[in-house]
Amino acid sequence: MAKRRANGEGTITKRTDGRYHAAAYVYRPDGTRTRKFVYGKTREEVADKLTELQEKTRQGIPAASSTMAFGNYLTYWLATIAPERLKPATLNSYEGLTRLYIRPALGKKRLNRLSPADVRRFLTEFKASCLCCLRRADHERPEGKRGCCAVGKCCKRLPSARTVQYVHAVLRSALQQAMREELIARNVARIVETPTVTRKEVSPLDSAEVRILLKTARTHRLYALWLLLVSTGLRRGEALALTWSDVDLTNRQLRVRRNVQRIRREILFGTPKTTRSIRTVSLPQHLVRALAHHLEHQERERTVAGKKWQPMSGQPDGLIFTTQTGRVIDPRSLNRMLTIVCRNAKVRRVRVHDLRHTCASLLLSRGVDARTIMETLGHSTITMTLDTYAHVMDTTLRAAAERMDDALNLDDLDDESEEEASDD
Template identity: 45%
Template structure:
């Protein structure tokens, strides 16, 4: 009698699952790779079900035409897959665009041909060191297009800013971190490379006297309420431009920050949710802001009446004469014009936010309160950005204590012999 054929545990195309000697379960199957070929992928789990579920998910993505990264992918292939299939769903459009530019200009040219499974910390360190000292005109071939730099034998030494090199490093770490989560890599080698901390960007906040001068100059400007809010509450430019009347309660003197106006390639000017949960907050409005907002609302109602049917009712607080959103670039130009008319030194619009925090710190306001007002995710961010202010305040405090506790030999009320005994 012929023995019956053994039934397959899994159907064709579903891959294989077996337990390794170390106790973990390994599942393997063929999927669509980032380079459009069919390649074998392996996933791991602490149980058979976990490994099977991971493999099923990858095969399902492959059947839908989504490429899946494999351990023998090149860094360039994996970065392309990660940008198109993973990061695009997790990042804001402008952030994704910056990531894509970073990958295209720096990561793929520098590391793209290396196998991701064979990438080492030394490879990453060598790449970053080379990136720091390479002229970007020569590296990107711009010298040939412009007939300058190395094309004429005179390198301009246009180097990347240290902050840009740090950003490239962070993008690579994010991509490899996802590879670790997908069991394509045992560890993130980019994290083993110590980043060179870039020198913090210097900003020039307004002094108290300059802040008063700025507010006085803003009184004759149509956007007085916006400048008042920027300097008195520290709101970001996007938060100011995305503010709606429904977010403001002039009776109780509060404002809810829920959105930010952003300019993207696909949607143009549009209101988006705040970048982080901490940025979504409710703040108290100073009396000066309540008064200027009340005047601003009356002026806007007159503009609405003049515009008639041309008015675009988006409920925005700060708009053009027809109700459409204000362009951030136009606001920057208007802000510079205001500084020039007031004969004040040039600062960035974002320095108004720094001015708010600096002036509050100098008035002795607790760092936790400032963190909540600015919408920082962690108090370490607030403490780090304004460390120089805190150091100055510490020095003032120490000097104040020193004045209160003079040395005995400096105190005319203490006899010299008594000071000597002490």
């Protein structure tokens, strides 16, 4: 006689349509318990789903249901699913967009009742709403807090097209997971057309401005960093996470394999933005000399600091760019430093990321092909490179036209035609 399953252990039953389903008691996001069903084509498939469900229940992780409020589902998704698939910075931005904009507007809707019209209406209203007003939701700002919407005046600070697109991406990603868990039959956010984004033209420094900036920065303790950002186009987090073991000064190469970001109050080291961001970059000779000089200067700083040289817990050994006490540099402070350098150099103020654009623009102006620039910058696709820098490719396009003239060599044909005409 088969042993009877214990109460709450779950049951597996064959349905009349040939499929199997199982049921077990799980936790709701509000802490109460309910019975949840999972389905599959085979008994083994359902048994695996049931085991996963029970394991989450033992860990106290809530399970989602199709009738739960969409706001509760977002809480479940951000707490249990998203952390395993998203990088910390992306997860942090998703949480902010959800808390400020999505949950106040759609949070009370039932997950299985959310329609394309609901999503379309939300995006339309979001595009036309002031961000300050949206962040207030249905609560007034506390007294003493400054802000245009707190005193009855609206600043009309509308969300950018990129922000609208990003909010739509959060909805699409969350509902796609609900589909995978068979809570809904379709992803209504995918049915709604993605908002278009007009790409802004980048405003890099020109070669004259770069020379003035670097000349002024020569006395700065992080001169090698500014030169590195201009010469290689590394992202801010990639440059600050470099260690001396990543650099081969003899062969004039460096390896990008990690980055550093500030997430709320924590500074975290992680992997670069995309797979293609893990790359090897060749170094110009002037940068090799600057890095060698920086290494000597860092050794002197370490000697002067003595016991005060205390790297942050969790940071890699041998960081190239640190504070005067050996700690990793806060990525946010780099923009403030660059602002001061720009002011002293009397060039227009730019962000650290604009030095990456400057690198690409300088390479394009010297006729370097887009594929090489894509590999240098670590773009995921060449389309991104071409779309971002299309407006600064005049030199490359002009050179391509001149090469076509050389390839066709039509000048000789024109001369022959003129000679034939004169003979006639």
